[in-house]
Amino acid sequence: xxxxxxxxxxxxxxxxxxxxxxxxxxxxxxxxxxxxxxxxxxxxxxxxxxxxxxxxxxxxxxxxxxxxxxxxxxxxxxxxxxxxxxxxxxxxxxxxxxxxxxxxxxxxxxxxx
Amino acid sequence: xxxxxxxxxxxxxxxxxxxxxxxxxxxxxxxxxxxxxxxxxxxxxxxxxxxxxxxxxxxxxxxxxxxxxxxxxxxxxxxxxxxxxxxxxxxxxxxxxxxxxxxxxxxxxxxxxxx
Numbered sequence: 001x002x003x004x005x006x007x008x009x010x011x012x013x014x015x016x017x018x019x020x021x022x023x024x025x026x027x028x029x030x031x032x033x034x035x036x037x038x039x040x041x042x043x044x045x046x047x048x049x050x051x052x053x054x055x056x057x058x059x060x061x062x063x064x065x066x067x068x069x070x071x072x073x074x075x076x077x078x079x080x081x082x083x084x085x086x087x088x089x090x091x092x093x094x095x096x097x098x099x100x101x102x103x104x105x106x107x108x109x110x111x112x113x
Numbered sequence: 114x115x116x117x118x119x120x121x122x123x124x125x126x127x128x129x130x131x132x133x134x135x136x137x138x139x140x141x142x143x144x145x146x147x148x149x150x151x152x153x154x155x156x157x158x159x160x161x162x163x164x165x166x167x168x169x170x171x172x173x174x175x176x177x178x179x180x181x182x183x184x185x186x187x188x189x190x191x192x193x194x195x196x197x198x199x200x201x202x203x204x205x206x207x208x209x210x211x212x213x214x215x216x217x218x219x220x221x222x223x224x225x226x227x228x
Contacts, residue, residue: 040122040221042218043157043218044218048215050213056213058215094214099145099214100145100214100215100216101147102216104149105156
């Protein structure tokens with residue numbers, strides 16, 4: 001079984017709809033991250049959380065919100081989806097003892113029409 | 114600001130040929146460097162990392178990278194590639210910003226291995 005899972009794996013939605021992407025992990029890590037990947041742009045950090053009560057904005061947080069429901073769960077919401085949020089979204093986790101190393105989920109491909 | 118530059122967006126190569134994927138970083142303090150690989154339709158997987166010690170780092174699948182402080186580089190190499198190495202490769206630097214440890218990624222290099 002995968003240590004970091006993301007649901008759904010693929011989603012097509014319409015402009016203006018609210019959508020939630022979910023991430024769960026069984027690694028027991030405190031730290032969780034949301035990235036988006038666009039062709040030619042690499043990965044950009046949206047939000048990150050170092051424990052259940054800690055939420056921080058990344059470099060591209062506008063238009064997104066997050067919820068850390070438990071140590072193992074970190075959700076990303078698009079309150080009103082727009083076409084330029086079409087991208088591949090990754091969740092990642094890390095542990096203080098591993099320093100900077102992060103472990104990634106399989107990704108969610110989101111298309112906003 | 115700390116950043117990572119991957120000098121080639123695409124690298125085509127024939128099977129069994131050597132390959133080098135180039136990565137330069139900017140950092141004024143301690144450097145922690147990573148290479149991740151993304152196979153088609155998958156998440157990112159760690160290939161190798163440099164935290165300290167020997168400047169030549171060996172990773173999985175026969176890849177290695179050399180940390181060069183004077184050149185601020187961390188190029189990834191493999192002496193003989195396979196078709197299965199076709200993937201996108203990301204270089205990343207670990208930074209501490211506002212007391213938080215994060216990774217900053219390069220834009221990626223797509224390696225295509227042709228028969």
